[in-house]
Amino acid sequence: MRNSSAAIRGQATAGDGAGLPADAGAGARSVVEAKGLGLTFQTGDGPVRALADVDLSIGRGEFVSFIGPSGCGKTTFLRVIADLEQPTAGSITVNGMTPQEARRRRAYGYVFQAPALYPWRTIEKNIALPLEIMGIGRAEQQERIDRVLDLVDLKGFGKKFPWQLSGGMQQRASIARALAFDADLLLMDEPFGALDEIVRDHLNEQLLKLWERTTKTICFVTHSIPEAVYLSTKIVVMSPRPGRVTDIIDSTLPKERPLDIRESPEFLKIAHRVREGLRAGHSYE
Amino acid sequence: MVAVDPVANLPTARPTLGARLVGGKTVPILTVVVALVALWYAFAVYLNAPWQLDRYAKSEREWTAAELVRDTLNQERPVLPSPHQVMAEIWKTTVDVRPTSKRSLVYHGWVTLSSTLLGFAIGTALGILLAVGIVHNRAMDKSVMPWVIASQTIPILAIAPMIIVVLNAIGLSGILPKALISTYLSFFPVVVGMVKGLRSPEAIQLDLMRTYSAGAGQVFWKLRWPSALPYLFTSMQVAVAISLVGAIVGEMPTGAVAGLGARLLAGSYYGQTVQIWAALFAAAAIAAVLVMAVGFAHGLVLKRMGMAR
Numbered sequence: 001m002r003n004s005s006a007a008i009r010g011q012a013t014a015g016d017g018a019g020l021p022a023d024a025g026a027g028a029r030s031v032v033e034a035k036g037l038g039l040t041f042q043t044g045d046g047p048v049r050a051l052a053d054v055d056l057s058i059g060r061g062e063f064v065s066f067i068g069p070s071g072c073g074k075t076t077f078l079r080v081i082a083d084l085e086q087p088t089a090g091s092i093t094v095n096g097m098t099p100q101e102a103r104r105r106r107a108y109g110y111v112f113q114a115p116a117l118y119p120w121r122t123i124e125k126n127i128a129l130p131l132e133i134m135g136i137g138r139a140e141q142q143e144r145i146d147r148v149l150d151l152v153d154l155k156g157f158g159k160k161f162p163w164q165l166s167g168g169m170q171q172r173a174s175i176a177r178a179l180a181f182d183a184d185l186l187l188m189d190e191p192f193g194a195l196d197e198i199v200r201d202h203l204n205e206q207l208l209k210l211w212e213r214t215t216k217t218i219c220f221v222t223h224s225i226p227e228a229v230y231l232s233t234k235i236v237v238m239s240p241r242p243g244r245v246t247d248i249i250d251s252t253l254p255k256e257r258p259l260d261i262r263e264s265p266e267f268l269k270i271a272h273r274v275r276e277g278l279r280a281g282h283s284y285e
Numbered sequence: 286m287v288a289v290d291p292v293a294n295l296p297t298a299r300p301t302l303g304a305r306l307v308g309g310k311t312v313p314i315l316t317v318v319v320a321l322v323a324l325w326y327a328f329a330v331y332l333n334a335p336w337q338l339d340r341y342a343k344s345e346r347e348w349t350a351a352e353l354v355r356d357t358l359n360q361e362r363p364v365l366p367s368p369h370q371v372m373a374e375i376w377k378t379t380v381d382v383r384p385t386s387k388r389s390l391v392y393h394g395w396v397t398l399s400s401t402l403l404g405f406a407i408g409t410a411l412g413i414l415l416a417v418g419i420v421h422n423r424a425m426d427k428s429v430m431p432w433v434i435a436s437q438t439i440p441i442l443a444i445a446p447m448i449i450v451v452l453n454a455i456g457l458s459g460i461l462p463k464a465l466i467s468t469y470l471s472f473f474p475v476v477v478g479m480v481k482g483l484r485s486p487e488a489i490q491l492d493l494m495r496t497y498s499a500g501a502g503q504v505f506w507k508l509r510w511p512s513a514l515p516y517l518f519t520s521m522q523v524a525v526a527i528s529l530v531g532a533i534v535g536e537m538p539t540g541a542v543a544g545l546g547a548r549l550l551a552g553s554y555y556g557q558t559v560q561i562w563a564a565l566f567a568a569a570a571i572a573a574v575l576v577m578a579v580g581f582a583h584g585l586v587l588k589r590m591g592m593a594r
Contacts (some may be wrong), residue, residue: 084492103498110496116489120511120590129507133497161591 031095031185031217032058032081038089038242039076049242050076051087056236056245060184063211063218065228066236067274073243074221074236078187081219082110094185106134108185109178113193115170117162117177123149124158127177134181148176151210168199175207179214186218192227204230205259212255225278226262229253229271237277247277322368326358329367333357336364366559374563387543394567396544397532400460401575404467405528409521411468412475419476420483420509421501430480437473441466441531446538463544467531471524478520482513511590518583525575533568545571 037054040047051073058064066074079085080092083099094102102108109130117126124145131141149155152172162170171191178186192200204227211218222228228235229251237247253266261267305311330353337357341348348356358367366374378390385392415433418425445466452462486508494504536546545564552561 082496084495103496106498108496110493112489112493114489116487116493118490118508118511120592122591130497132507133494133499133503 030057030059031062032056032092032219033096034077034080034090034092036090037077037080037087037092039073039080039085040088051080052089052242052244054090054243054245056248058217058219058234060217061215062233063208063231064220064234064236065232066219066221066238067223067225067228068238068243068278069223069240071243072238072240074238075189076243077238078189078219078221081185082108082187106130106181107183108187109181109183111171111175111178111186111188111191113190115162115167115174117170117173119162122159122161123154123165123173123176126162126173127158127180130177130181136181144180144182148179151179151213152176153206168195168203171195172203172206175210179210184216186216188218188220190221190223193222200224200227201259207231208257225271225274229267229274230257230259230262235270235274237274239278239280246280247273249273249277325365325368329363329365330354330357332364333360336360362556363558366562370559371562371566374559375566378563390548390563390567393543393545393548393564394571397529397536397546397568398571400463400535400544401467401525401529401532401571403460404464404531405471405521405525407464408468408471408524408528409475412472412520412524413479413517415472415476416479416483417505419480421505433473433476436469441470441534444469445531445534449535449538463532463535466535467528470531471528474520474523474527475517478516478523479513482516483509485516486512514586514590515583515592518579518586522576522579522583525579526572529568529572529575 034054034056037051037056038049039051040049054073054077066077068074076085080087081094081099083103092099095105095107097105117123118129121129127145127148128141131144136144145158146155149158152175154169154172154176157165157169157173162173165173171194175188175191192203195203207218208231220228220231233251235247235249235251236245237249238244239246249270251270253261253270334353334357337353337360341353357363359370360366363370375390378388382389382391384395415425415429419429420426448466448469449462452458452465490508490512491504494508499507532544533546533549536542536544537550545568548564549561552558552564
């Protein structure tokens with residue numbers, strides 16, 4: 001590790017001109033607090049219940065994975081946190097405020113399933129995009145770009161255009177973009193879903209290191225059991241129709257996780273419990 | 286790989302001229318040109334022969350096939366002038382005559398080109414403005430688009446004289462009425478292309494802007510506008526070509542004073558087919574240059590945006 005985590009944290013707090021959500025308020029300890037959360041989409045074929053009765057509390061600094069089959073509402077839940085969807089029942093707070101307020105204060109960085117890089121911008125300029133929008137000065141933009149490119153191991157690729165990079169590198173660039181404005185919360189929606197196993201392993205390892213160094217709270221949607229168990233401090237197992245939480249597993253794995261931890265009995269035990277939870281929630285009617 | 290891109294892979298060994306001619310586009314293009322010219326000559330002989338035979342019969346002259354071909358290709362008022370007659374006319378009216386003379390094709394070409402460019406500029410600006418309104422305003426989306434489409438169902442030949450007459454009545458004359466006919470035609474592809482272009486950002490790219498709490502102006506300038514640029518240039522290529530058509534049509538009801546349209550009209554009044562064809566070629570050449578110029582600008586912009594691979 002080239003940078004000490006203390007230095008990163010120091011920069012993270014000192015370099016924030018845009019006004020991070022303060023730790024003030026009732027929910028200072030928990031970043032996301034959902035109670036009886038429900039969301040029903042009105043579609044042409046009638047209402048579709050995407051989420052029902054979700055109670056969940058995510059503490060600061062946690063790495064939470066949401067796992068479940070497609071259609072279980074895990075992405076929808078992430079989008080509710082991000083204020084990209086509006087819940088129709090229950091309540092949710094992000095950093096102790098409404099998701100809308102949190103979004104206005106740029107409380108989170110969002111990493112989508114696809115890199116969503118703008119093809120006419122170089123990698124540097126893509127990372128600068130949120131910084132431009134938030135009105136951060138040129139000099140500081142460059143400073144932050146250099147820092148996050150280093151964090152995701154893309155030093156020297158700043159001047160390249162997205163199409164000149166591999167899929168894995170593009171996704172790393174999109175993570176760098178989400179990190180650039182130093183939100184404490186990182187929402188990741190199956191960011192490695194489209195990548196092959198080997199690249200995925202590598203990125204998982206890097207993501208863990210990054211999380212350790214930056215002490216961010218991460219919400220991570222996946223449908224890979226090993227990925228969820230390897231990364232998380234907390235695993236939320238969900239089931240479809242309507243999307244609800246069937247199990248919440250607090251990981252007993254140590255913070256330091258080499259890749260081969262995935263063969264340890266401890267790991268397999270948690271993976272087994274996740275699989276049981278998925279099976280219980282899944283009906284084949 | 287070498288066969289796919291020899292220049293990139295062998296930067297030092299330049300292929301010979303012959304190899305480049307055969308490998309490039311030159312040979313196919315020249316083949317087509319030669320075929321077209323040959324076909325044209327054949328048709329010129331065929332179409333002009335009846336009149337020529339009539340002449341021979343009247344003067345009770347003996348003729349050979351070679352004479353017939355030679356004479357049909359060099360009539361003064363042929364049904365279909367031969368290519369070399371048209372070329373000679375173009376040469377005569379561009380090089381031999383002062384560009385300021387009323388008999389110069391350069392003069393008439395410039396008259397048409399200037400109103401084409403003015404109309405194209407206004408049409409493009411209008412098209413972009415309408416598209417921005419349509420994309421950002423629901424009411425405009427519902428109300429404007431049908432009228433934009435309806436405007437193009439009216440034949441331009443029918444409405445052009447009306448526009449000229451009405452604008453003259455309110456005191457507008459000169460280049461502007463003609464330019465407005467170009468505008469009338471050219472704003473349409475720009476509206477359609479830009480509406481599509483401004484709506485081309487994917488949901489995920491728009492969501493990204495939302496997560497940053499970006500304002501509408503920021504979304505426009507940082508996402509919608511750059512996404513729309515390729516669409517804009519493609520529709521501008523169409524728009525510039527029909528702007529020229531609009532300018533020529535606009536010149537016809539103006540009393541045939543100046544411009545390629547006037548030249549075409551005068552030519553048909555006096556049966557000067559060679560003059561008509563020369564004007565047609567001048568119009569085609571101008572259209573080709575205009576479309577290529579827009580295409581070149583397109584390439585430059587894409588390159589600057591890093592999207593030309």
